[in-house]
Amino acid sequence: MSNRYSSINDNPQLDVLSVWLYALLVLVGLLSIYSATSEVNQTFQFSFSGPAGRQLIWIGGAVIIILTIAFANVAVIDYFAYGFYGVAILLNILVLFLGKEVSGAKSWFGIGSFGIQPSEFAKVATALAVAKYLGTYGVKFKGGKNVLYTLGIVILPMLIILLQNDTGSALVFLSFFLVLYREGLPGWILLAALWIGGIAITWIVLSAKEISLLWLHGVIWSLGATVIWFSRKNRQIIIVTLLIAGISSLFSAGVGFAWKKVLKDYQRDRIELVLGLKQDVKGMGYNLEQSKIAIGAGKFVGRGYLKGTQTKMGFVPEQHTDFIFCTIAEEWGFMGVTVFFLLYTGLLWRLIILAERQSTVFGRVLGYSVLCILFFHFSINIGMTIGMVPVIGIPLPFVSFGGSSLWAFTLLLFTFLKVDEKRR
């Protein structure tokens, strides 16, 4: 293995497979946007002011970004990583004051009919900054100070974006915790997060069904008692178990407080809807049902390109942005979905391979950041269209309509591909 780290890449070029998968996904997106926003019985009509036309312009921009990166010196990326981060934070603060409000979130800079969403670029900047920090000589993801700094880099933009009232984009920053696992973040922290999530969900379900919450505490403590019984000779385990059970009990009480006092009505509605606790809440159920109808109507072979009525007729909400997957599933059916999944998971898989072949911590962290951000977006976006995840408004990278997200994800992916090309 060690010879690989020192070997010099003889044939420098961007990873061809990744570029191809990227191009295909962008193409699928463009076609689907055209379809989702076209009329029935329509002969081919194209205008640069329509959604597909504007997406094409943005794709042109993305190509410029790619070319710029391709011909740039990789050292620039490393050198200016903190600089990018600083600019991104600044822009995200500025947008709080200067931005225009779009569906409740103040996260857009409006320039004419075009808008730029700085939070999309904050992901890229944060990825670079985390990679840069962890790649710095002497920094190990171990010990209080380094961990705190790392978490700080991630949480700062997250908080600012929360202030913009864009919960979906803020949640994306959770994907960095998945990145940190590769860098040594103990697995039990992620497991603990799952445990906490489990408790929270159980609490919500129980309270919605008006079942006494004593059951939850009962289960927690009997689990704890079982663990203690089997390891009754080990004092350390007994103490840890007691601590966990106690914290869990306290936490479930905290969930109750957060559920009732902190979450907003629509957020509660979304969560309850996905947990199957409510049938229809202020049209949320209608939207989800329409999304499922669109996907279900695709059957095995699909209704045919340009023939998906669910999206075209506006039954599916945000049919060309966050719910673009509905168009793909409705028009291309399960066969199309399979191909699409192969493309997407192919790209994710390739990113793991590429990230693992990095010789620097910087490269690897950057690679895993790209992977985890895409993974998070993919799982949340597709999950919400099929009713497995709350409806959180985040785009499907490379596919959804939107310049900011396309450019940001292009920047993210190709920055890493450039780093990968120049790996030593």
Next chain:
Amino acid sequence: MELHRNRKFVYMGLVILLALVYSVRIFRLQVFDNTYEQKAINNALNKIPIYPDRSIVYDRNGKLLVHNIAVYDLIVFPAKTDGVDSVSFCKLMGMEPAEFTKRMAMARESSKKRQKNNVFNGSAIFMNNLSKEQYSAIQENLYRFPGFTVEPKTDRIYAVKGGAHILGYLGEVSKKTLAKDAYYRPGDLMGITGIENTYENYIRGVRGVKTVWQDRTYTERGEVTDNEFNSPAQAGPDFYTGIDFDLQEFGESLLANKRGSVVAIEPSTGEILALINKPDYDPNLLVGPTRDKTIRQLLIDPKKPLYNRAIKGVYPPGSTFKTVMALIAAQEGVLKPNTMHGCAGGYHLGSLTVGCHPHGSPLDLKNSIGISCNAYYCQVFRDIIDNPKYNNVKAGYAALEKHLRTFGLGSPLGVDLPGESGGNVPTVKQLDRRHGKNWKSSMIISLSIGQGEILLTPLQMANMAAIIANKGWYITPHLAKGIGSQKFIPEKYRKPQYVSVSELYFNWIIEGMELVTKPGGTAFGTGVDDIVVCSKTGTAQNPHGQDHSLFIAFAPKENPKIAIAVIVENGGYGATWAAPIANLMIEKYLKKQEASSRPELLERMKNSAVQ
């Protein structure tokens, strides 16, 4: 670094796990669950009904009776009416704001129900049958009222003023029918009475469908070109009735200002030539936006103009029934043409007396009909049911009843109009209840002269005349003569039904019926020149007032073309009103002349009121 290298497998595992879980879920949505495809279609397709024209209705000579006129319904998509200016809408339509709110609420309800039934159209009828004024007002201003649109459909228009009870009227389909028959939508029109009702399935035609794409806001987004979703409307086939409308109108004019009924039948075919009721109404009243209001008014009218007496009214047949009694007696072998019975001002048996008018005595069969002797038929009746070949009077009566039922009496004939009554032929059981277990022939003797428990509809009386004209058979009377180019009519209106009396005996009775309008006959002076009319007068006792005037007849004697029954309620003797009306109608039908030799009779009939 090397320490955590194996963790890459966790990431690989997560990617594969996610793809698998989502694939399984999507596979379930797309391949296992078949409901979504239909739901998507229901979402995006709006099937707009195309209403066909109803059949055009003609009489037997091709005279136009009923045709169609385009009318408009105001349709609303409740979900699209946000912010509609209801004040100016009400002003435009001449509608109270409360009415608007009520109709809107009903439309919402109906729209919701249809969505629940998977008909995701979202539209509902806001108001049907717009008046001309309302239509032109709204048509020009539709753009101001989002969510409203007009749909064309057809209503009836009548070329004639009469025939109301034959033609029937249309009305809004009832909730009961809606629940039973998926063909109809709320607010649709269908035949409520008359042939419109009986032949609804033919007359309504076949509704067509125009399918359009609609988006989430119910906005039309172009036509669906796929033929699978579109079908043209097919108009109802031309409908020929057997009615001779000239005769019908003439009869209606004769019966003016009276209460009663006329039914005329072509004996050889069973086709009804005229079916008249008075009082009646002008069918043109029951069209258009005021229909419901008018129907409600007619329903509470004490003169009962909607009542179809010809098929629902039941009357004692009086002396007209003697013809049938004579036929059955002849068949039973207890009456010959030369059978003589005496009459001493009536029939006397112990304390029982059935009165008769003064006439020569004794009489033979022929004259007993011409003169209409009551005593003669009391004797004939007793000869039938007290016949020693039956062990007792009940067995004798049962034999009589069996004969009567073959004449189509005691149960509905099956005319092609809704709500026909069957009249009444008393059963042995019924007589037991009425007269106690041990009744004798003398106790039910009034049946012999068509009084008592025996009740017939005017249609059954006319059919009785047709049976005699045919000498022993009839075809169930009917109004339909031919539907569509194939001239279709139902099977049951094509095959003859035979009565239990042989042809031979009919000749005996016909000889007597010929005498009725001859000198000495009960209706002398009412007959038709040059035409041999065979007839029988009747006077039906009416416990509620003046007797009913009855008359049955057929003509000519050879190869009869028309059989007729006339009843004028409270008209007294059969010869007073019913006989002249029947004979005038026979003349009109056979000679195409209206009272050529006796205009004063015609005038008297037309201008007299009997109440």
